[in-house]
Amino acid sequence: MHNIGKKDFFIALGKVLLHALFSLFVILSSIWLCFALWIQQPGSVLTSQILIGLWISFACSILGIYFTQSVFSRGKDSIIYLIILALAMLWYFNIPAKQDRDWSPDVANILSYQRDGDLVTIDNIRNFEWYSQDRFQERWETRTYDLAQITGVNIITSYWMGPQIAHTLVSFDFADQKPLVFSIEIRKEKDEAFSAIGGFFRQFELSLIASDEKDIIYTRSNIRGEQVYFFPVAMSKPAMKALFLEYLSKSDELRAQPKWYNTLTSNCTTLIFDMVQAIDPNKLPKDYRLLASGYLPNYLYDLNVLNPVWNMQQWYQHAHVNPRTSNFNQLKDQSSAHYSALLREGLPRSTPPAKTSP
Secondary structure: OOOOOHHHHHHHHHHHEEEEEEEEHHHHHEEEHHHHHHHOOOOOOOHHHHHHHHHHHHHHHHHHOOOOOOOOOOOOHHHHHHHHHHHHHHHOOOOOOOOOOOOOOHOOOEEEEEEEEEEEEEEEEEEOEOOOOOOEEEEEEEEEEHHHHHHHHHEEEEEEOOOOOOOEEEEEEEEEOOEEEEEEEEEOEOOOOOOOOOHOOOOOEEEEEEEEEHHHHHHHHHHHEEEEEEEOOOOOOHHHHHHHHHHHHHHHHHHHOOOEOOOOOEEHHHHHHHHHHHHHOOOOOOOOOOOOOHHHHHHHOOOOOOOOOOOHHHHHHEEEHHHHHHHHHHHHOOHHHHHHHHOOOOOOOOOOOOOOOO
């Protein structure tokens, strides 16, 4: 029986591990590139299909070789693979986000504003009247808000894909004006629909919508049938004002330079976290629930920013919007003010905890 020395054993083991790592790299990078080609469709659908077919054939050829032969026996193929992959990545990461596409009407306009001290006048506030997902009356408004009159902040979570994933919106209450909701969303074109996979591959630009509550929450709870929850959160008045201004700052960024939406790293929840971090870097600890956005309310409860009068299970029960608004289109009063009142019905206002002396 042939005896192998320790040195030779570790060399052989290293080659096996290198085989496995390279094979895994080829598989994962090929999956990524095929999805990128399918979503982006450079040239045409047919061109994309041809490129995908050629790439799969090339990748399979390399995998077949490296499952049976020495890792260094086809070094040229490895180099060719890496060069082509590098060129593909260079193409992909230089695809520019744009402002001038044929946008869906609900994201066609970009908010703009003028500020004079605490007075902020916002243009292109969306206040559509929704009859179905495809039927609506367009209405874009201009409103003036006094930041000294902010009285509350609310986190709204809308569940559309199971309990782990929710769209997150932030609503601001004012003593002298209707509430205003900010929502970070995809900016889809007229012929597009949301795709979580497409959101990983630069299919959608990023959009910041300022909206009336009856528009942007009603369309989720009553038109789309999503399960919506409304949570008043505890924030100091300076923090509420700073968060509002962060949204305006984000609108300036997107107006100056459009950006891509990313399902995981640049979405409705992670960007809210980034804005709060910009206000106070020590305010929010990082947590997996910032990615699994459906559990964001539990995260807020653990941070003591929800009123402790209820436990989390009771909060979900009382914060559920759908039961309170299910027959809204049959009510005599279908005003925006009445809808906002129904959202808050029976919910305790959360107040910032009193500061204690060190």
